[in-house]
Amino acid sequence: MSTTAERDPLPRQDRGTRPDRSPKQDRSRATRQRLLEAAVACLAEHGWAGSTVTVVAERAGVSRGAAQHHFPTREDLFTAAVEYVSEERSLALRALFPDGAADRRAVVSAVVDLYTGPLFRAALHLWVAASNEDQLRPRVTELEARVGRETHRIAVDLLGADESRPGVRETVQGFLDMARGLGLANLxxxxxxxxxxxxxxxxxxxEEALG
Amino acid sequence: MSTTAERDPLPRQDRGTRPDRSPKQDRSRATRQRLLEAAVACLAEHGWAGSTVTVVAERAGVSRGAAQHHFPTREDLFTAAVEYVSEERSLALRALFPDGAADRRAVVSAVVDLYTGPLFRAALHLWVAASNEDQLRPRVTELEARVGRETHRIAVDLLGADESRPGVRETVQGFLDMARGLGLANLxxxxxxxxxxxxxxxxxxxEEALG
Structure with a gap:
């Protein structure tokens, strides 16, 4: 993933606004995005065992060589894919509540929605595969910690939770664990x-616990 | 699993108390139990892709033929294994609180413990594999529903929850979803x-919500 980061150094919010991007860069970016989306769909549908770079390249309509140019290994491709889609969904969640803290029932419902559907299914496949594969485990562990922290931050903001009060941090954490459990129950x-x-x-x- | 049920018609509580069991029946029962325990350990360690009848038979020190006598298919073996260990754990949970409803903090902690450790890991592998495998899905769906209902019953009893009060059923369900999410976070x-x-x-x- 560090390779990817070097090739794509712009923070997300700058994308599409820079006037000096060449058509070649645009094409490369579009290819990368197609690969990431195909990778998540493939993981969700076929699980880790059925998800290879070749299958994803075909699904994305990209040559295997081009896929490997963007993602040298299978682990690169699938961890980047889950990360990319997680970021997209975090942005979408924030965009639902542009004024920040909002009606708690609506926020709870929207956060739980993060854990149903194809992204959660894909992430779950990656997660479970990582528990048995030494090559995958450290990367997925690190990715999950990062995505988990970001989701916690968003939940705290949108729920208007005051983490300086004792117990509030654990209340929000338990709620996010519940949301993941609900995702599992929907599998x-x-x-x-x-x-x-x-x-x-x-x-x-x-509502009662957060006051 | 119906085949197994025909061969082993005694309800669990009668096992070991019938004076008229032959040594041959005892050996067969012991073999079956070794296979089930080896199957759960194998699923937890190697995941569904690495779990076959042959691997489990070897681990249990049983011939492949004997394993197939007890469990004609791979699906038979692994769903029976997750069911067996789930039942064992439910009994152990009830045994922890022989007087029924107990201190809620102790009950919450003991229920959450159900979802950490090798059984949950094994069940999770089976669950995730079932989401992509048509042969496995209906059996695991049915098994999970049954185990889920039993766990809900135990939680209601031990928490002393009065489900005739509005919201109590959903409070307990959400707690069990949280417990599963905590299991996932421990993977x-x-x-x-x-x-x-x-x-x-x-x-x-x-404690506050259940009154």
Whole structure:
């Protein structure tokens, strides 16, 4: 991933606004993005065992050589993919509440939504594969810690939680653990009905606990 | 699994108390149990891709033929294994609190412990594999629903939760989702310190919510 970072040094918010980008850079960026999105979809559908650089390149309509130019190893491709889509979803979550702290029921519901759907499924496959694969484990551990910290920060902001008060940090953490557990419960069956009721009740509990 | 049930029709509580069991039946039962325990350990360590009947038979010190006599297919073996160990853990949880409803902090902590360790890891591998494998999905879905209902019943009893009060059912469900999320967070790193703090805080919140 450090290789990728060197090739793509712009912070996200600058992308698309720089007037001096060449068409070649644009094409390269578009290729990279197609690969990342195909990688997440592939992980979600086929799991780690069925996800290779070749399969993803085909799905993205990119040559294997071009894919390897962007992502030298399978681990590079899939960790970058989960990271990319996590960042996209974090940005989308913030964008839902442009004024920051908002109605807690709406925030709880939107945060839980992060953990249902293809991204969570893809991340879960990567996570579980990493628990048995030495090559993958340190990278996924580091990635999960980073994504987890960012999600915690967003949840604290949007819930208007005052972490200087005792217990508030753990209250928010437990809520995020619950959100991940709800994602897990949605893996094999459509759990939307039950989830809606749990979210309503826990939003009320959080409202009381956070004051 | 229906095959297994036909061969082993005794409810668990009768096992070991029937005076008329032959030594041959005892040996067969012991073999079956060794296979189930080896299967869970194998899933936890190597994941679904690395878990075959042959590997498990070797680990259990049982011939492949004997293993297939007990479990005709790979799916039979691994779903039976996760079910067996889940039942063992449910019994152990009830045994921790022989008088039923108990100190809520102790109960919350003991329930969360169900979701850390090798059984949860094994179940998670099976769960995630089932999300991509048509042969496995219906069986694991049914198994998870059954184990989930039983865990919910135990949690309600031990927490002394009155489900006739509005919101109590969803409070307990959300707590169990949180416990599964905490299990997930423990997959790649030892999360015991953070988990202890989250458990302490949410035990206090549940105490208030359940009254």
């Amino acid at each position: 094999l069956t459509d759990d939307a009905g039950r989830r809606r009721r749990v979210v309503a009740q826990w939003a009320a509990l959080l | 790649l790193t030892d999360d015991a310190g953070r988990r202890r703090r989250v458990v302490a805080q949410w035990a206090a919140l549940l």
